[in-house]
Amino acid sequence: MRTGTAVADPIASLDERLGRSLAAGFRGPEQRADFHRWFTACAELSDTEVEPTPLDELAGWRIEPDTGNLVHASGRFFSVEGIEVDWPGAAVPRWGQPIINQPETGILGLLVSDIGGVPHFLMQAKMEPGNIGGIQLSPTVQATRSNYTGAHQGRPVPYVEYFRDTSRHTVLADVRHSEQGAWFHRKRNRNMIVEVREPVEARDGYRWLTLGQIHELLALPDMVNMDSRAVLSCLPLTDPGPGLGRTPETGTFEAALLGSCTTEADARTPTAAVLSWITEARSTTDLRTRRVPLRELADWRMKDGRISHESGQFFDVMGVRVRARGREVDQWAQPLIAASHVGLVAFLARRIDGVLHVLVRAKAEPGHVDTIELAPTVQCAPPNYDALPSRARPPFLDHVLGAARRNVRFDTVLSEEGGRFYHTRNRYMVIETDESDGPLEHPGFRWMTMRQLTRLLRHSYYLNVEARTLVTCMRSLLTTAPKGTS
Template sequence: MNVDRTALEDLAGWREDGRTGDIVHRSGKFFAIEGLDVRFPGNCVAAWTQPIINQPEVGILGILVKEFDGVLHLLMQAKNEPGNHDGPQLSPTVQATRSNYTRVHHGRPVPYLDHFRDPSGRVLADVRQSEQGAWFYRKRNRNMVVEVTGDVELLDGFCWLTLGQVHELLSVPDLVNMDARTVLACMPFSGRGTSDTFGSDGDGGFRASLIRSCDPAQGGRHGIDEVLSWTTGIRSTVDIHTERIPLNRLRRWHRADGKISHETGRFFDVIGVDVTARGREVGAWSQPMIEPVGMGVIALLVRNIDGVLHALVNARVEPGNSDVVELGPTVQCAPENYDHLPPGARPLFLDEVLAARPGRIRFDTVLSEEGGRFYHARNRYLIVETDEDPALGHPDFRWLTMHQLGELLRHSYYLNVQARSLSACLYSLTSSRVDSAPRLAPIPPH
């Protein structure tokens, strides 16, 4: 794949709407770059406008799984995207927008798509989930895991890997892509009997508390009904108002030198790229992309509570969310975007995460975000163990177990995409011994 930056006004197949300034595809499909006006009283920034990606169609992110010699394997693809930081990344079996798989581009069909559009195998997971609420307007994809028993032709660029292998590869920077991570998080990993399936390394160890966290029989700080009520209460009372507006009505954003940028140079730019590629449904195309400024920090604080590991989640409001609030990681920010704001606006617990002692950091890897829409978007993903409760009494934070996160992931719009990525990373810390088990854990009926 070759990717060349180009001016937005020179993108082949795209045009600027003469009335709104929105950047749209000539087919009316794929996605558009529009404007969003946000009013959020009481927030550290009470009002702003921004460009946002509007992609109203639902895509498919699917992983095909099959047992070989009693061990579950995942069919993964080595896929390059124009925004990838360093070439191909490990991707789901199918990763396609509706415009792609209905072949609006008149290109080749998407491999293995029929396994997900009309599943003949056992459906282990099937749920609509959101993507970045700061950059997408109400974007959602269908996250699926389908188990097959018959023969599956292995095409170029695809490989069967065990779950343990994929989990191990999560620790390699920029290797397992965002779409693979969100589907991995939706796999039915927790359930009754998990402790027996995985064994224990002693009563007080980190791994033992993590495995107990996957077992609903072990309980948690808050009951699942309490968690659902807390989330619904915040969704019902938060005061945020969003309105789609023409791109040419944005305040403090300027179009110059072939891109759209904020006057401060912070946040992100909207850029254009020309792409040529082999092995894709089409061999060449052009498109706009979002290019973040700086690297973000995405972190979970985790804590052993009565022998069961809990993760500290944040009820997070983002302007592009479909249902106002989703549960995010403890910390989710680009630190330099807060340099110009008062100290009180600095994200809670960011300093605790950045100052963590090496022995308390259980996971620390730079991972890429979705390379089909974001150009070199990378975040430092961390899981940090703590003995304290820094969020004691804070209304927007709760300690949840892994089995509670798994229960929420059976439903749409509860965990945001960053929290789903960290859930997959946290599952990976159960160790590679999952390969010795014929199943991840007892799988509940679909």
Template sequence: MAPLAAHHDVHRMAALITQSLHAPGSRFSGTSEFLSWWEGLGSYAKADRIPLEALTGWRSEPVSGDIVHDSGRFFSVEGLDVSGSQGPVEHWQQPIINQPETGVLGILVKEIDGVLHCLMQAKAEPGNRNGLQISPTVQATRSNYTGVHGGSPVPFLHWFQSPPAHRVIADVRQSEQGSWFYRKRNRNMIVEADGYVEEREGFCWLTLGQLYRLLAEEDLVNMDTRTVLSCLPVSADGTDGEFADPADPFRTSLARSLSSGARTVHSTAAVLSWITDARSRTALRTRRMPLNEVRGWKRSEGRISHESGGFFDVIGVEVTAVGREVRRWTQPMIAPRGVGVIAYLVREFDGVVHALVRQRAEPGFLDAVELGPTVQCTPENYETLPSSARPAFLDEVMGAARERIRYDTLLSEEGGRFHHALNRYLVVETDADVPRDDPDFRWVAVHQLAGLLRHSNYLNVQARSLTACLTGCLVPGPVGVGSR
């Protein structure tokens, strides 16, 4: 039997999280004051495009054409052959990033004046469109924190190396973009500090309420913060009344959806069986192959591009950085074509908010299928495909009336490997009637999403980001609908 103290800690943390969602911070009185501090920071990372042939410290293997680092570490750009897809294209080949290391994405939390705060970092990544973004306390690959790059040590890393079990709030390995990464996973961690935490330039303490409000700002909170936030055990068990808002019934229903006893369209056992069945029958097959043999892609003008001009390019960049462990380097990156759309359709059933999730088979997934948002696509990529290939519910999302949009903000993907990868993240209320036995879609309550996020490889990174955005709708006041 688990000790009583363990149960006490769970209830204590749930109460602290609820309080932190409502509380003002100890340092910044509001978003404008934070942004004033933010604008005074001197860190940046400027990335200039250069030909792949001009990369230093990287080479193209003479036989395969794979782009690899001289150290044999970090990552490589290889080719991938994909077949057996049940989508509009059954077979294709593409470049993909192979990064077998497991990195650490960690947020340190601590009670300050009795209120839970998160230690966040202002971090500049070469792929960020706007330079600095709000990042986790620690955001590092294994090559980074073992010093392969020859740079300075990663601050605060020691808090996440073998922390005491009773201080670990979340610790789970999660996937990255399955269309661009081959079986890449990072360790998502939230750890509570149990003593003095040093002050460092470029870091600040924020309450959860402040952090979720900043998530509503366009392209400010990075992907790594969003995925870690999604693993936070937010629960309305015993506290849903604190979120009740007579002026906003949706917010009240959302809180009800975070209560573990809330009624659901499908039981969690049924949802898990649905995922397992999909993984058992999905015939998606992948084979790593030499980059210079990938069909449908060409290497010219210093980059690798698809013959259609769509999807993405593999480019080279030269980076100059201030406030990073290394000040200057070059590297390859993936540069997507077009702005993507990532959306949840949400609907109340018996007063409980459910999100419509979709099974997605992506070539880079370790287990073939994960749950993604209702819509996850770059519309431009479908211009050359038959109209029947157009993603389901895309038109409903893009044509939604303003009063049905609960969240709408432009956010970017991971800036360490992807250059200006932008997606429009939306949460849209709907009356759509999806059959209970639809093979691809299921209505899932928010507390069920939270339960799945305690385990690896159930929700893809886009769904995790969007779940964090949906949770942000709990925060009092208009959140996430003012940027467009």
């Protein structure tokens, strides 16, 4: 297996080296085919069986008689509980729902090493029980604290030592971020990118890939998993132009996007004003949540071994039995959340004074630590609004649904994290607009550059996980968008 040489260019800046990695895609059809042969072989070796199972028959789990909560017999890992939400003045001012309570902080970690003068990232072909297709391209380490401290009494997590002791290496990113605020109660993961200073062998099921190669794979449905997308967004990529080896033609989408990555001074809204706007939204949004017993939730019922909303919308809580070769443990059972519909997650983008901006929303979600995080322009499952008041329909949803094909810059259906969600997917889109679409102004939204979002990603709890995925998708367009796109 190829080994990271850990000989970084002593002169080039990190941005320039990352630019080289961006520019280094698959060299022709044969190299691309070689990757897919490796990935297919990993899938065949994973030898996985996932069997849907009634919640009351999950080995190692119990339904607490007094609360109805789903808890693991060890008291570790996670539980499924209820919350009640009060939001006076909102389109839906009060509701209850199941939610995953996982108070521990996991590690999502990527190893980086120079190979032939180009940074490569150590990716894993990892099976998760909720994945479509069994395996997806995951970070080097994707582990809960219970996993990497051995609570499962299974095999050690490979490579985790590089993230638990970084003293001999270079930390490129290390920040705690939230996960889905609609389905997790204050869930956090430590997102880390560590550049190694020593050779590292790629074990079976792992492969060194350039940033450009990962970006090419991002265009494939259900290939690059949620955790990889989230961690990659944390790369401090602020001026990759010198490493790309070319200057985009003035007036093109590529030039506007590159300018967005490098520009903060020309942003429509100064960063200080953005921070004040977020703080104001957090201070004035009167959304309150409280944990309640699962059995006390109105409108949710246990039926056929699942917990479902009586409308049939939103999501189910289901159970699975898993047998998987190559994981830390070979078999287990667990609950999963299964969304009722494929969601829609989109950035509307616009060139403002020649610099591409994206329209972000200050979005409140009940599971977030600080209530408000920046979200994509649109983040929803449109069919769910059949069960909600008409004024709950998200702003700009019709702009996304009615976008002309020629204006769509990115469009791929991607899976959410298969360790907690069963076949749950979102259609991720980047749609360019212009003045003919109107001003697209709204009090809960702001136009921001990629450079501004990159700066905020150095800090916890500013961008939600869906927005972080779209940051990675946007960066992929630096090298995968058709050249010369006007």
